[in-house]
Amino acid sequence: MTVIDPQDYYKFEYLDDQDKYEKIYKPKIEKYNQAIQNDMKRIDVDISKLPPPELLDSTNFNSLKFLEESNLLSEKELKLTNLPAYKIVELIADGELTSTEITKAYLKRCVIGNYLLNYACDFLIDQALETAKELDEYYLKTGKTVGPLHGLPMSVKEHYGYKDRITHAGFVSLIDNIAPADQKTTSLSKKAGAVFIVRTAQPQSIMHLDTINNITGRTRNVYNTSLSPGGSSGGEGACVSFSGSALGLGSDIGGSIRTPAAFNGIYGLRPTSLRVSLAGSISGGAGQESVMGVVGPIAKTAEDLDLYMSAYFDQEPWEVDSLLVPLPWKKVGVPNPKDLKIGIIYDDGIVKPLPPVIRGLDFISKKLKESGVNVVKFVPPKTQEAYDTVHHMYTCDGNYMHKKMLSESGEPLLPLTKWFLSFGKGDEALSVKENRELNGTRNKLRQEYTDLLNDLDIDFVISPSYVNSVPKPNQVYYWGYTSLWNILDFPTTVFPTGLFQDPELDIVKKEDYDYQPRSHLEQLEHETYGNPRDFEGSPISLQLSGRRYRDEEVVAATKLISKILE
């Protein structure tokens, strides 16, 4: 194979304005970061025990293992923050734990995590402690909780507007933007009792499956700090996986909830569109409705996904956001494995997954079969058409809005921003006529996949979350495995298999990959796996998808799988 320079894909024009950026915005960025540092210093952490950032960026450093061995947290703090969210709200509701105690423990762990992983944009120390206190008082007074998330320390992706706080969405030009109100899902979560302790990073443009921006810099992977945390909800993925919060909220238009969950070895849900409110989130995709962004939870257990969705829908979000479908969250029992038929995608025909992912697929297939599930191979049709269509949708306005938001500050473009801006026709805007045709293609694909699942009597589909278990930073190229479910609008979870990349096992065997790359993308992705040792210890995660609006069934099946894998 010959190396393809990703630069070859950059077909658009953008003039950064170094002078403006340096003179006007750099000082603001410094001030912004200083505020984060100041907040971190308020939490008592022995920073002398922390490794230097250079080491974190360059070596295979497992932040969770480090924490367990470091004594930076007391045994009790460690134990409390290791609990799943559903257990925390249970303990609080039973009066065995206060919101203040758990919030303090999480704030500490969250700050430690940020030293290691750099996922935070905005600590909410004062508000969090105040809210926790109010909740504790309410509970003391009434003996009741305010809602099913009462007292639960949560994190939220920074591009969700947060009342009276800077909300920049990873765009330097928005570093002075103060949100007038809470994003509606945030405010409904608060109504259900959530305590937000931190707002987390997203990449420049919010359109990488990786997380780096010109304000807070690079976010790292929990299990191997030299690898990508995924994106665009990479701050959430790293934070929740580190237990910097008990539960997090992300958003997803091409894999942005799922790759962070997958790369950090936890759970995530991309719901069907228009069930969870986006109102009050900032992005460069406003008004683009051909492929819809969605909001959803990132969590440490499948039960926690259910906890969040159930608590959220209790608040009847459609009463505050007129765009939403008024579908309550159905109570769906964990299915019987013997009643299930699950299709597995081993290869989408564009980029064959790398050895750790193939091992994960073989493993899940074996485990499911042993449990009585009817497992079959599923060959997804028209993946190239789906990939091309969704890519044209992402940039259908000829990047007008993204380039506007980027150029206002003159900030330099990061490599994966350029990568994204080159999707579809890049800077060449589609016509409305072309955009309509894409919608038609999308609808046909949705119907074709639905009909196919019906014909084959398949309940759910398991697929790779990505080509590799976890890629290197700035080398997260192929969105096809996740974006397929965005264009189909099929609810999809990510779950960890419990396996981790092993350079002894996960080698590229010549007989398996002995072919001419079928695409530039395949060549590009496969070349990133040059040395399997680089990916050691990275979690192997997969996706589970179901038909549109069957979010509840998908989450219930994910619970079953997590039990089977226990």
Place this chain on the structure above:
Amino acid sequence: MTVIDPQDYYKFEYLDDQDKYEKIYKPKIEKYNQAIQNDMKRIDVDISKLPPPELLDSTNFNSLKFLEESNLLSEKELKLTNLPAYKIVELIADGELTSTEITKAYLKRCVIGNYLLNYACDFLIDQALETAKELDEYYLKTGKTVGPLHGLPMSVKEHYGYKDRITHAGFVSLIDNIAPADQKTTSLSKKAGAVFIVRTAQPQSIMHLDTINNITGRTRNVYNTSLSPGGSSGGEGACVSFSGSALGLGSDIGGSIRTPAAFNGIYGLRPTSLRVSLAGSISGGAGQESVMGVVGPIAKTAEDLDLYMSAYFDQEPWEVDSLLVPLPWKKVGVPNPKDLKIGIIYDDGIVKPLPPVIRGLDFISKKLKESGVNVVKFVPPKTQEAYDTVHHMYTCDGNYMHKKMLSESGEPLLPLTKWFLSFGKGDEALSVKENRELNGTRNKLRQEYTDLLNDLDIDFVISPSYVNSVPKPNQVYYWGYTSLWNILDFPTTVFPTGLFQDPELDIVKKEDYDYQPRSHLEQLEHETYGNPRDFEGSPISLQLSGRRYRDEEVVAATKLISKILE
């Protein structure tokens, strides 16, 4: 006032190709119409009793009154076909009526109606009789019905694809287009037991609030044949109102179910989008999703709207159309008037309604108040913005698709086609960026109206269906009263007040209309009302709207209103 020539609005270019049209398409059109005539001749009707078409077009001729006095139908046929749909299915289910008997009676009345009103595109005599026979046999054998519409003679707008039948959607260029399958709502209706007896006309482009096309010509109003039947589902409006069918299916993107129901004095429902399947319908708006076309019933009673919706949703349409929201049809009781607060729109600030409509509004207000309803005046905000936004959406592709479908045959453009093609920027396509901005405006409007209704604690809004009770053919200009609910996507019914235009009562009093027209549209519309005598006997109908997805509540409230007005 000075007369504004609507020609002033025609700002686009279109070259018709008279030669092609005359040589290639005219013979096909003739053949098409001959088939309709041949079908009509199969039904035994004494055509010597019928008035000549010239009389129908030029005089205030009431087709319903004519039928009652004509003896063209037997007393029994008349009685049977005057029954509401819910009564017919009841009688059939009780074994007191056969599907064959009612189908034959309706076929006869439908053909008579077509001689008078010219609403039919395609009679389905053989299929209807065969289906009726099968249903009767099934009932005889099992003692059961196949579904809640068992044996009900229905009509359907022609642009719903119908398996193996020509489906031209009012475009001459599609006169050879044979549909490969039934439109999905049609096929689900059949599953519920419906017997389709006729497919009815829509205007050229399906984008008039009137009904005339170059294939089947002009459709007439039931109550006054010199007036417009409304559109684009004008064939349905005339057919159902004449009782040419017991229930009909139309579609609506700007008033297309509602003006036909209103102008012909019956009921119609524009449901919330993505609840009823459009799949398999043909139009020039495919892929345009900023303002969604919807499919819905047209009926003689409010109960029949409920019957249809309930029967339809029993078929779980979301299982066959992956675009649909899986919301079943809730059972909602008729509300207590004392629990209701209803807002009334007297004027949208753009075009003030004409005297008969004001009388209708005053009448409903009085009747509702007498029943205990809390009635308030509702001033709709930002109607100009809503009107401009939705108009730009209609033509956002610069009329590419419509002009393509029109120019392929070279057919001449009809006045209201030109009118529609001039909406927004006419032939100048929007950019995707502009289209996105329109979506944002639409979302803000939806939220603002929802919040306003919540703040004012208003359950439903009653508004004019149109500026006039019924306008003259080719003079149906202002869409604002109906298209408002399309851009808001609020479910909306039309109901008859029971009042009819009366030239003695409905005169333009100088004190009420003594102002400079606020818009060209107002001037244009008010000028059409030069002689109140022209509109004598036309039904005065209104709209009832509720919040998104509250279709069931809107239909239940419509039932209440119909009871109050009895």
